[in-house]
Amino acid sequence: MEIAKSKLSMKSKLGKIIPYLYLAPSVILVGIFCIYSDVFSLIVSFAEWDGLNEMKFIGFQNYMNMFQDPNFLLSSLNTLIWVVGTLLIPVAIALLFAIAITHVKTQSFFKTVFYLPNALSQTIAGIILTTILSTYGLPHLLGVMGFDSLANDWLTVPYLNTLIMVVSSGWQGIGLNLILFIVGLNQIPKEPIEAARIEGAQGIKLYRKVVLPLLKPIMLIVLLMSLVNSFKSFDTIWVMTNGGPYRTSETLAVTMYKEAFVNNQLGYGSAIAMFLSVTVLIISWLLLRDTFKGEE
Amino acid sequence: MKSYNDRSRKNISIFLSIFAFLWFLPFLYVVINSVKSRKEYNLGEFWDLPKSFSIVENFVYVNDRIDFMMGFLNSLFYGAIATTLAILFASLAAYAISSLKIKGKMFWFMLIYSGTIFPFQMYIIPIFRMYSNVDLYDTKIGLLVVYTALCIPFCLFVLRNYFYSIPKELVESAKMDGASDFKIYLSIFMRMAKAPIAACFLFQFTWVWNDLLFGLTLSKSAEARPIMSSLSLLNGAAGTNDVPSALLAAIIASIPTLFIFLILNKSFNYGFPTTSK
Structure with a gap:
């Protein structure tokens, strides 16, 4: 009886999660390629970076340089x-x-x-x-x-x-x-x-x-x-x-x-x-x- | 009154015809000159009708020069597979958002749809860095995944709108018959959404086929390079002085999109979804 009950609640829990699995492929791909990219671009825009050496954060310097x-x-x-x-x-x-x-x-x-x-x-x-x-x-x-x-x-x-x-x-x-x-x-x-x-x-x-x-x-x-x-x-x-x-x-x-x-x-x-x-x-x-x- | 209308209608027709002719001239130029030999083009005038028929030589030259065929096949692969995968993933998400019990439907929709908000220039540096780190730079699979991801938001938008229009009674009665969620997705939603799926496919295939930015950024060898990046090698400083071959390549590379244009031409009058990509 107890086991059946916990199985049932397991099943209903699973049932609640499964709908989200339909979303997963889209969310993961868009998350990795779009949202991560937006955040990464924002961070890098405040740094001096040639891609090889370490990033050096320089605040708004890049933006100020732009206008000169x-x-x-x-x-x-x-x-x-x-x-x-x-x-x-x-x-x-x-x-x-x-x-x-x-x-x-x-x-x-x-x-x-x-x-x-x-x-x-x-x-x-x-x-x-x-x-x-x-x-x-x-x-x-x-x-x-x-x-x-x-x-x-x-x-x-x-x-x-x-x-x-x-x-x-x-x-x-x-x-x-x-x-x-x-x-x-x-x-x-x-x-x-x-x-x-x-x-x-x-x-x-x-x-x-x-x-x-x-x-x-x-x-x-x-x-x-x-x-x-x-x-x-x-x-x-x-x-x-x-x-x-x-x-x-x-x-x-x-x-x-x-x-x-x-x-x-x-x-x-x-x-x-x-x-x-x-x-x-x-x-x-x-x-x-x-x-x-x-x-x- | 009537004669006035007829006359102005005639003037408008003439006005349009002149511009239509101008609009068509480049095509005439391309067709006439793509069959000439390089020598004939360089020595003669571009408005002369072709005397030789050098399509084969021109094709061999351009294929040699920029691995044209490989680029063509790569782009067919990216276009067909990435678009199909994107439609599959987006339709699953659209189904979940429109019909399944999940919390924050609007949030999930906006999260995925946000992929279209920013210009793609935002994505190229991060993706390039990421790909360099995980050895996906200059690989077919790498470009395939990027194209898939970037096609998802538009497909989700179109399919979600359509899925909301599917009558709830249909779903209810299928549930009474004991159909699972996935069965309902397959046999009701996907089956009914053939038209919007076709629209998504045609539009996103065209986008992938025409993309230059990601091809330039994420590929370097002919094995992974899509068609537009290959073609872009023909122009500029490192370009070719063989104009007829370049024009021939331009024609062949346009066949898939011209074909799609013919399909869409029929549905012009009904209006169709547009993308700002």
């Missing part, structure tokens, strides 16, 4: 250019194209064409556009057409190359935003638009006053995704210029990688990663806070 490091400052500026450029091309132009596409009959054709580059990875789009922009490609064509001054390797011109890469990544990245905008536009109920039409709203005014406010939820998703991704721009730059020439086209993600894995400054690299993460979190929070307010 010309490479970091330039890279922040480039990242800002990426962010603004992303708002212009993959967001604003995607919206313009989406509105235009909802007005024509061959929607699916245009959707497919504009989305197609998105089926390539950023790395591959980078390789393709690098060869197009090389001296054998587009600049050469312009040279033949008589614009001799344009016939050089654009990607080796500091600052110009960042702009070119922003446009290139716009070519690759416009598709998803475009599709989301079209989905959003098609979902907008017809009644408020008809009502506004009857009251005389047309063209741009109709869009500004009626359609765009209704598109706000999708707009926020697109903005959040695009902003966060533009802050993390890495692949395109890595392939197209590798951050050069003379580290002039680096973004924060590239600078972080180079400091950590080329210059072996793991502490400094972690500090840049922290800076990047906190910036991204603040942006996300600002955008999402607005959404929650809108829902109230």
Whole structure:
């Protein structure tokens, strides 16, 4: 009797534990790779460490050095250019194209064409556009057409190359935003638009006053995704210029990688990663806070 | 009024067509030039139609240069296995969170989902250090585990949402029939979740396939290197001057994602979950 009872309670105890076993693989993997990594990065960002010798804690020195490091400052500026450029091309132009596409009959054709580059990875789009922009490609064509001054390797011109890469990544990245905008536009109920039409709203005014406010939820998703991704721009730059020439086209993600894995400054690299993460979190929070307010 | 609408519609069509053509031009460039020989590309103009058909030579060259095939197969392996494992683990967790008796459901969900909050730049230094210490650096298994772990949060998010929509009555009646929790997970939840599982698979496979950051950081030899890291060797200072081979490699490496694009193309109009990775 006693034994049976303890067996029963053993069994019920086990029964209480078993549901947690379903969670275990996910929690362990995410715990090891994500949560441990976050904590480790935070700690290392306060240390001077080359990965071989012992860690030396130096307080906020890495963070203070950041703001005196010309490479970091330039890279922040480039990242800002990426962010603004992303708002212009993959967001604003995607919206313009989406509105235009909802007005024509061959929607699916245009959707497919504009989305197609998105089926390539950023790395591959980078390789393709690098060869197009090389001296054998587009600049050469312009040279033949008589614009001799344009016939050089654009990607080796500091600052110009960042702009070119922003446009290139716009070519690759416009598709998803475009599709989301079209989905959003098609979902907008017809009644408020008809009502506004009857009251005389047309063209741009109709869009500004009626359609765009209704598109706000999708707009926020697109903005959040695009902003966060533009802050993390890495692949395109890595392939197209590798951050050069003379580290002039680096973004924060590239600078972080180079400091950590080329210059072996793991502490400094972690500090840049922290800076990047906190910036991204603040942006996300600002955008999402607005959404929650809108829902109230 | 009608004629005005028709005319503006036509203008919009022309406007879109011009840009669509611009958007398509790079593809034309790639297709035309990937079949040329290197000599033909370097001596001729890129807008000339190809005279030779050097696909085989170009492939042999690029395969030699960056172990293209090995990278391709590695990425297929990472993409297929890591995504499958992630879906398996995430679905178990989603099942526990949505239907089993556990404490702190929201806590566990947020704990796992927090994996998507920080940019992946936060992870590369710690994982690189950890892998160097336990000899997982530059191994297939090492990259496989990383990809699995990083796919879990997104899959959990999608599957948990779906699992909550499964009617409780179904579960109750299965329990009356004496089905165990695991049986219910397999025969009800997993069976009903085919569509979201497919979506998770396609999206996460694409992410793994396209990843450059972790491939660069955690692998160095061709044995473990994923496809995008291999391709990245083609550009920059150490790159190749053989443009046609690079373009051919770009085409072949895009086949899996183009294939997925074709599958997803059909479901565009229904809207689909997105990831900010």
